[in-house]
Amino acid sequence: MESDTTEYILDRQVGFLLRRATQRHLAIFATQIPDLTPTQFAALAKLCEAGPESQNALGRQTAMDAATIKGVIDRLRAKGLVTAGRDPGDQRRITLAASSQGRALYEARVAQAQAVTRDTLAPLTESERDCFLALLAKLT
Amino acid sequence: MESDTTEYILDRQVGFLLRRATQRHLAIFATQIPDLTPTQFAALAKLCEAGPESQNALGRQTAMDAATIKGVIDRLRAKGLVTAGRDPGDQRRITLAASSQGRALYEARVAQAQAVTRDTLAPLTESERDCFLALLAKLT
């Protein structure tokens, strides 16, 4: 039996499906939380949940490289949601913390953020959801 | 029993996992196919598999909006992989086709492109793979 190894079916490639699922997810996120992007929310959430941190360390925890986290933090600082100061013990470090405004906004949006995950997974049944998340986590 | 509805665990949100899985996939793609990006390859592949098409139509088939597909096609044209001409029947349309160079490059890379999907799904077992792809396709 000759299998069609030469045929490339775009719609069956993981990358393509991942891209489409991400597109849908981003649309859902933008609907639920119009005033923050997913990465901005992730950074703010980490600062609120885990406390002050250096910029690079925060980037590592939120899976953003140094160049990316910089842009995200710049925008959060411009919005007054995050404050920054030099670390007295290490002159290279910038210590970041959520401002009171940032914390308030975070707390006001957590419920919607959880709704985003719910809505994104809505096409799946309860058990499919668990299965999907477990498998997705393995591809990290 | 009080459930922690207020706690937001980043690492359990679909969006975060999708982003990380995508990051890993992009890294694998860049290793296997350094001379094209995933979107560029997708556009080229569609043109090779499905034949000439208008720019917007190609965008729809590859899940890119008009602004995005334009940039992708501009870069493919700059590399000489895609040729473009006005549609005689509809003066708005740009008819795109893979050049002979483009077709040759595509054929030389299909095997690697399939390896990308294989490598990306490598952490999963055979049956997990099918399950995952089926569920992922539902979130589209």
Added chain:
DNA sequence: AGCTTATTGTTCGTACACAAACATAGACCT
């Protein structure tokens, strides 16, 4: 102390991704 190496943050260049506003061209309808 002096040298080396690693870490932190910045900047630049490239490439998606989408919203919004725009110009042009077809299609349709009365």
Added chain:
DNA sequence: AGGTCTATGTTTGTGTACGAACAATAAGCT
């Protein structure tokens, strides 16, 4: 024919993403 609606492509602006190169600082080693 004239008017409306839709489709096609372009442009601009904002926001991720990442690689590469860089300066400043810290840490470790001899």
